[in-house]
Amino acid sequence: MLNIHNLSAKIDKKSILNGLSLKIKPGEVHAIMGPNGSGKSTLANILSGKKGYDISGKVSYENNDLFNLAIEERAHKGLFLAFQYPLEIPGVNTSNFLKTSLNAIRKSKGQKELDALEFLKIVKKKASELKIDEKILNRQLNVGFSGGEKKKNEILQMSLIEPKMAILDETDSGLDIDALKIVAKGVNALRGKERSFLIITHYQRLLDYIKPDFVHVLMNGKIAKSGCMELAEELEKTGYEKI
Amino acid sequence: MIENLKKTFESFNKKFISWPNNNRDKFFNKFMKMGFPNNKIEDWKFSNFNNFVSKNFKSLNTNFENLTSFKFDKYVNSFDHNKIIFINGEFKDKNFGNEEKEKFVCSDIKSFGEHLRLTIEDECENSLNLLNNAFYLDGLSLIIEKEYEFKKPLIIYNVFKTKKENNFFNQKIKIKVGENSKIDILLLNINLGSEPIFLNIYNNISLKKDAIVKLYSSSDLGEKDIFYNFNSVDVLNNSIFENFIFSNSANFYKNEIKCSLNEKYSSSFINGAIFSQNEQTHEIKSRIEHNDENTKSYQKIKSVLDKKSKSVFQGKIFVSSKAQKTDGYQLSKAILLDKESEFDSKPELEIYADDVKCSHGSTSGNLDEDAIFYLMSRGLSEFEAKKLLIKGFLNDAVETITNNEIRKYFSSKIESKINEYR
Ligand SMILES: Nc1ncnc2c1ncn2[C@@H]1O[C@H](COP(=O)(O)OP(=O)(O)OP(=O)(O)O)[C@@H](O)[C@H]1O
Numbered sequence: 164m165l166n167i168h169n170l171s172a173k174i175d176k177k178s179i180l181n182g183l184s185l186k187i188k189p190g191e192v193h194a195i196m197g198p199n200g201s202g203k204s205t206l207a208n209i210l211s212g213k214k215g216y217d218i219s220g221k222v223s224y225e226n227n228d229l230f231n232l233a234i235e236e237r238a239h240k241g242l243f244l245a246f247q248y249p250l251e252i253p254g255v256n257t258s259n260f261l262k263t264s265l266n267a268i269r270k271s272k273g274q275k276e277l278d279a280l281e282f283l284k285i286v287k288k289k290a291s292e293l294k295i296d297e298k299i300l301n302r303q304l305n306v307g308f309s310g311g312e313k314k315k316n317e318i319l320q321m322s323l324i325e326p327k328m329a330i331l332d333e334t335d336s337g338l339d340i341d342a343l344k345i346v347a348k349g350v351n352a353l354r355g356k357e358r359s360f361l362i363i364t365h366y367q368r369l370l371d372y373i374k375p376d377f378v379h380v381l382m383n384g385k386i387a388k389s390g391c392m393e394l395a396e397e398l399e400k401t402g403y404e405k406i
Numbered sequence: 407m408i409e410n411l412k413k414t415f416e417s418f419n420k421k422f423i424s425w426p427n428n429n430r431d432k433f434f435n436k437f438m439k440m441g442f443p444n445n446k447i448e449d450w451k452f453s454n455f456n457n458f459v460s461k462n463f464k465s466l467n468t469n470f471e472n473l474t475s476f477k478f479d480k481y482v483n484s485f486d487h488n489k490i491i492f493i494n495g496e497f498k499d500k501n502f503g504n505e506e507k508e509k510f511v512c513s514d515i516k517s518f519g520e521h522l523r524l525t526i527e528d529e530c531e532n533s534l535n536l537l538n539n540a541f542y543l544d545g546l547s548l549i550i551e552k553e554y555e556f557k558k559p560l561i562i563y564n565v566f567k568t569k570k571e572n573n574f575f576n577q578k579i580k581i582k583v584g585e586n587s588k589i590d591i592l593l594l595n596i597n598l599g600s601e602p603i604f605l606n607i608y609n610n611i612s613l614k615k616d617a618i619v620k621l622y623s624s625s626d627l628g629e630k631d632i633f634y635n636f637n638s639v640d641v642l643n644n645s646i647f648e649n650f651i652f653s654n655s656a657n658f659y660k661n662e663i664k665c666s667l668n669e670k671y672s673s674s675f676i677n678g679a680i681f682s683q684n685e686q687t688h689e690i691k692s693r694i695e696h697n698d699e700n701t702k703s704y705q706k707i708k709s710v711l712d713k714k715s716k717s718v719f720q721g722k723i724f725v726s727s728k729a730q731k732t733d734g735y736q737l738s739k740a741i742l743l744d745k746e747s748e749f750d751s752k753p754e755l756e757i758y759a760d761d762v763k764c765s766h767g768s769t770s771g772n773l774d775e776d777a778i779f780y781l782m783s784r785g786l787s788e789f790e791a792k793k794l795l796i797k798g799f800l801n802d803a804v805e806t807i808t809n810n811e812i813r814k815y816f817s818s819k820i821e822s823k824i825n826e827y828r
């Protein structure tokens with residue numbers, strides 16, 4: 164699905180990623196942990212196509228050279244990033260945005276675009292599954308949303324779009340315990356043979372619900388250690404110093 | 407240009423010397439001394455108006471008596487409304503549905519001009535107002551009794567389709583609103599023809615106590631048209647004046663407003679959205695005078711500029727020494743989509759009272775790259791993402807419109823303008 168080979172990235176000559184390699188097969192769930200500032204979000208941003216990095220290395224996504232795909236093409240081909248800090252976009256109605264996004268992706272796949280009514284039905288159902296207050300759908304995108312509401316809104320988008328490769332960047336930070344379970348449920352519901360996840364987190368708790376296949380530690384710009392759930396448990400006890 | 411205008415005036419004045427205004431030459435002579443505004447004048451310092459006139463017009467002509475009349479029927483159909491129709495500057499028709507006719511007098515100015523006599527002292531420093539005084543023939547007079555709330559909004563369709571011999575239009579709109587009365591008005595200026603027009607409108611609006619006037623304005627003018635719209639507004643005790651302008655057409659468009667909050671608890675809301683393109687120049691100039699205690703003013707102007715265009719916001723809040731507890735707010739924000747566009751802003755506060763709350767702010771910049779990335783990561787192309795952000799940015803000003811039907815009208819109007827945008 165996603166094959167990252169020897170990826171390095173710099174910003175303003177400052178090296179952030181340093182020969183990172185990671186292979187995610189269809190159906191696998193990988194978790195990445197790592198200290199603040201170790202480059203987890205940078206990795207996620209680069210995978211979704213954010214500009215401004217000086218990049219070397221190779222990333223292939225479903226047999227495409229990822230770097231040859233424009234940002235929106237990556238989204239069309241099923242790559243999704245739930246942002247660590249979802250942006251507030253004043254003046255843009257949330258529901259309208261969700262519909263525009265979903266239809267852009269459907270259109271790229273040759274599927275029929277949804278009309279307002281069809282969309283409303285789906286979005287209301289998904290919102291209620293995620294226990295999202297419908298009212299936020301009629302507000303400006305993320306504007307004045309609480310931290311948790313912003314994160315849930317990302318998960319709502321994920322469940323609408325049903326991506327093949329979803330990257331969740333600290334979606335659990337700022338969520339209350341109930342919301343955490345709901346998000347985990349959302350992820351688990353999408354899990355399948357053809358779908359993969361890369362879950363960036365600081366806490367074992369989310370992983371307890373999701374049960375990733377692999378856990379990696381990102382340090383000094385590369386994967387410093389890989390393992391399974393036990394690694395997350397170990398990190399919770401000992402921290403990153405011993406690695 | 408000026409010499410040619412003199413000829414135009416002389417033949418015009420022979421025909422219309424006393425109808426309804428017999429001071430035309432006084433105004434015209436005063437205009438001749440001043441000429442068209444140029445950028446040495448403080449109020450016009452960001453654009454040389456002269457250049458716009460000479461660039462777009464070989465000559466300015468008025469030919470009121472041989473108007474080519476035509477049928478107009480592209481009415482707004484998204485909501486029920488009362489109508490007034492001007493065709494090539496002439497009052498043609500009105501339809502007030504089932505409003506209570508004894509509560510107001512609505513007429514043209516040709517036949518009802520006398521009470522419109524102006525005090526020149528008032529606007530004597532403004533050469534385009536002088537020109538309006540010299541050349542106007544028609545317009546609207548709407549006088550509303552006390553205690554009447556219009557059931558429906560009024561749309562004034564000001565429609566043009568004209569020839570070279572008739573390209574210079576001066577109109578006056580005078581609206582007096584009685585105590586505790588209310589009206590919502592949408593002024594639409596539309597040029598259906600391909601000949602450029604120079605449109606010069608003078609609006610005079612007065613609100614008695616506890617009255618509400620909402621005046622919205624939008625134009626579909628041609629790419630060589632010039633439009634100068636001057637509003638003089640007087641607001642008395644506890645009255646509210648709300649104004650919204652969407653500016654997106656005409657080569658040069660300046661909307662100027664002088665709003666005097668003359669009695670306690672009066673307030674004004676002056677908001678606008680500018681989307682300028684194709685070397686257009688769009689200006690909004692406001693002067694809000696707080697002349698009594700506890701008066702409130704609010705202004706929000708959002709501009710998006712592209713393709714070598716220019717937009718200007720000159721906003722002044724004046725607070726007299728008597729106007730304690732004034733609340734004045736002004737914000738102007740601009741987004742520049744290309745490097746050759748220019749946004750100028752001149753916010754001013756002139757305050758003579760000590761217990762006031764006034765603030766102003768002005769920012770300009772580019773679209774937020776991170777927001778574009780966010781939207782693109784959700785499948786939108788870069789252009790779609792930009793359009794959505796532009797719409798959102800302008801919508802913030804549209805949100806200030808308190809008439810729901812008219813807010814929706816502007817929102818979809820702006821949406822379709824952005825969809826046309828390439
Ligand atoms: N635009 C930028 N300009 C300069 N430095 C940057 C920029 N973006 C990121 N960095 C730096 O790159 C490093 C990695 O940042 P990144 O956001 O990827 O960390 P992270 O692992 O996601 O941290 P956290 O756990 O706190 O979210 C940090 O030192 C950060 O300051």
Ligand SMILES: [Mg+2]
Pocket residue numbers: 203204205247332333
């Ligand atoms: Mg991060």
